[in-house]
Amino acid sequence: MTSVTHDKTMDRRRFLFAALGGGAALAIGGVSAARLFGANGGGAMAATAATTSTAPQLLLECFADDDGHNLGPCYVRKLLLTDAQWHARLSDAAFSVMRRAGTEIAFSGPHEKPNSKGMYRCAGCDTALFDAATQFDSGTGWPSFWKPIAKQNVIEINDTSFGMTRTAISCAGCDSHLGHVFDDGPQPTGLRYCMNSVAMRFVAFRTS
Numbered sequence: 541m542t543s544v545t546h547d548k549t550m551d552r553r554r555f556l557f558a559a560l561g562g563g564a565a566l567a568i569g570g571v572s573a574a575r576l577f578g579a580n581g582g583g584a585m586a587a588t589a590a591t592t593s594t595a596p597q598l599l600l601e602c603f604a605d606d607d608g609h610n611l612g613p614c615y616v617r618k619l620l621l622t623d624a625q626w627h628a629r630l631s632d633a634a635f636s637v638m639r640r641a642g643t644e645i646a647f648s649g650p651h652e653k654p655n656s657k658g659m660y661r662c663a664g665c666d667t668a669l670f671d672a673a674t675q676f677d678s679g680t681g682w683p684s685f686w687k688p689i690a691k692q693n694v695i696e697i698n699d700t701s702f703g704m705t706r707t708a709i710s711c712a713g714c715d716s717h718l719g720h721v722f723d724d725g726p727q728p729t730g731l732r733y734c735m736n737s738v739a740m741r742f743v744a745f746r747t748s
């Protein structure tokens with residue numbers, strides 16, 4: 541599982557190398573290619589930047605896959621895709637949640653804290669979202685966390701749908717809906733980030 545994920549990442553990086561060969565490196569604006577590759581999570585987004593120069597540039601926080609250490613701030617382009625492109629990239633269930641602000645059925649996906657250390661990345665753009673160290677069993681049937689891995693990697697949106705006032709959480713890298721945050725979580729934050737499992741992928745750390 542891990543090796544497959546790693547291979548995919550390498551494929552994206554190879555694609556980025558090819559894209560940068562066309563002179564797109566200039567468009568990245570002072571961020572070295574090595575920095576983007578090191579960002580590991582900017583791979584898919586950076587590749588898009590080569591073809592979607594109008595996408596807003598973001599300053600996110602990037603993290604390493606091997607042990608989750610913070611690589612620091614990294615510039616990436618927001619991933620902007622058409623519905624057809626999102627359909628091609630995501631499963632039907634993920635599309636419904638992420639692009640239509642849906643909610644998966646409780647207990648339908650993995651929701652318990654994994655046995656191994658790791659982190660969760662966006663299923664749409666690979667932005668790092670949550671460290672499994674902050675995951676807890678909320679009893680809701682959805683993966684729950686008391687804080688995001690980096691505040692700037694998620695976006696809070698006031699959500700008044702279904703006659704409720706809630707705070708929706710989206711991925712800063714691609715604007716995909718992830719879930720909601722509530723104020724009934726455990727310490728130290730008292731917050732409960734209630735996420736849809738289908739909107740994220742778990743990356744187990746290779747070292748700890």
Ligand SMILES: [Zn+2]
Binds near residue numbers: 714
């Ligand atoms: Zn994303």
